[in-house]
Amino acid sequence: MRILSGMRSTGKLHLGNYITLEKWKELQDSGHECYYFVADWHALTSHKEDVSQFEFWTMDIVKTYVSCGLDPEISVLFVQSAIKEHSELFLLLSNLVSVSRLQRMPTYKEQRSEMSGRDLSSAGFMMYPLLQSADVLMYRANGVPIGEDQLYHIELTREIARRFNSMYGEVFPEPEPILSKFPKLPGTDGRKMSKSYNNFVLIDNNAEYLWKKLAPMMTDPARKRRNDPGDPEKCPVWDYHKAFTQNKEELEWVVEGCTQALIGCLECKKLLFENLVKKLKPVWEKMRELDNYEESLMKIVSEGNSKAKAFAESTMKLVRNAMSMRW
Ligand code: TRP
Ligand code: SF4
Numbered sequence: 001m002r003i004l005s006g007m008r009s010t011g012k013l014h015l016g017n018y019i020t021l022e023k024w025k026e027l028q029d030s031g032h033e034c035y036y037f038v039a040d041w042h043a044l045t046s047h048k049e050d051v052s053q054f055e056f057w058t059m060d061i062v063k064t065y066v067s068c069g070l071d072p073e074i075s076v077l078f079v080q081s082a083i084k085e086h087s088e089l090f091l092l093l094s095n096l097v098s099v100s101r102l103q104r105m106p107t108y109k110e111q112r113s114e115m116s117g118r119d120l121s122s123a124g125f126m127m128y129p130l131l132q133s134a135d136v137l138m139y140r141a142n143g144v145p146i147g148e149d150q151l152y153h154i155e156l157t158r159e160i161a162r163r164f165n166s167m168y169g170e171v172f173p174e175p176e177p178i179l180s181k182f183p184k185l186p187g188t189d190g191r192k193m194s195k196s197y198n199n200f201v202l203i204d205n206n207a208e209y210l211w212k213k214l215a216p217m218m219t220d221p222a223r224k225r226r227n228d229p230g231d232p233e234k235c236p237v238w239d240y241h242k243a244f245t246q247n248k249e250e251l252e253w254v255v256e257g258c259t260q261a262l263i264g265c266l267e268c269k270k271l272l273f274e275n276l277v278k279k280l281k282p283v284w285e286k287m288r289e290l291d292n293y294e295e296s297l298m299k300i301v302s303e304g305n306s307k308a309k310a311f312a313e314s315t316m317k318l319v320r321n322a323m324s325m326r327w
Helices: 015-029 040-047 054-067 085-096 099-103 106-114 128-138 148-168 207-214 236-244 248-259 265-291 294-322
Strands: 002-008 033-039 076-079 143-146 176-179
Touching: 002 015, 002 040, 002 128, 015 033, 015 054, 015 143, 015 236, 033 040, 033 054, 033 128, 033 294, 040 054, 040 128, 054 076, 054 265, 054 294, 076 294, 085 128, 085 148, 085 294, 099 106, 106 128, 106 148, 128 148, 128 294, 143 148, 148 176, 148 294, 207 265, 236 248, 236 265, 248 265, 265 294
Parallel strands: 002 033, 002 143, 033 076, 143 176
Antiparallel strands: none
């Protein structure tokens, strides 16, 4: 299968992204042809006023990709805005979708009401899912690993692929969404993980930072005292355990200890902390190593961009042929 996915460059990556990256790595390691990119044009739709950090964030995200195990020798790691073909395909595909279809996208309506602090009235924001469709179709991807909130966008992509193929001839496969087994990781306060709530945990840091984030985490409010029994399902710490604690006995220890009031919440968090440090330590080390090799990171990006560009050109040849624009 050919796999494509991307993350927006709106800041440093957090633990929710880490779970996604584990899935990306798994796909890479099981032999699929993987294209992973940084969606800086997509970041623009919500961050157009503050682009000063864009290049830093993009490089930081590529650094995080590599540190989490994406191998630039195997996967193509690239930056969306370097591949101008995306904008050409985006323009051509814009004729295959109606304005009202885009306005009715649930993600569009939701974000407009949620992110009231940002100006989301632009045509660019409305066309966000169309740009995403162009990203996916450009690599004629068969699979797209995404979070559940992105399913609507893949559905739109499939519709556009079908419409294109029936109108101009078979060019695009219909991509399948690939969901990871973990639903979205909540923030440390149990709400949705979000920059505006300051309830996220960054991947890139150190043990001290991690403990500072985990120690005050919200728990089941029923457990006011140590001998009050609780329910893990009502506790975000448990969501984190499910995502990061692999050992079955440890998971059972948490459930038993919590429901029978045999452990304290701090003990429970300590275990989570230890397991997370085990996972993240090699990532931190790799990131610090890459800090000193800015050029090698640049090289990774420019080589990835060239490979992506070559593929994008091959797709655009097919598209221009199909649409009678062979100039
Ligand atoms: N919209 C995706 C997100 O917010 C990011 C993205 C942009 C993407 N283009 C994509 C994901 C193409 C998968 C495929 O997470
Ligand atoms: Fe949450 Fe663990 Fe406390 Fe239970 S024991 S409420 S799972 S932190």
